[in-house]
Amino acid sequence: MANTFLGWGKWSLLVAGVLGFFICAGMMIIGRRNRSQTAVDGAAGVPWVLAGLALTSLAAGIAGVALS
Template sequence: MFDPHHLTVLADTLPNPGPKAPPGMGKTFSDWISWGKYVGMFAGVMGFIACGIMMMIGRRNRSHLSAEGAGGLVWVIAGISTVTLSVGIVTAMMGG
């Protein structure tokens, strides 16, 4: 007969260690994260510049372009927020 209590006891006995870098890879992983953040920072700056240019060009007789630039700001901010919070969110979820 199926006993759901037995599964709870089994789950309580399984180990749940925190994340650990393989030997010699800690600095390498840290470098990769740093490079990814740097690329994200560069892309965010370029995104803001592109949105600003679109808004300036679209000021006269091209209101659609200006609206696209203003709408793009939301996506740039969302992307920057995701890059900025990525390490904290993953660490919180994985228990690091």
């Protein structure tokens, strides 16, 4: 039961991370013309998405080891 919950959580957060990359890319594309602050905000979001994905994979690995 716990492994199923961890699996669902890991995959849902992975999908959210991919959506986050798409949102950041969209902001950078939209901000290219006359909205430079939007492009900057999109570029600044990329490290946060990467950090969230890294934290997700680390937490899933640790929780998986702790439960087995």
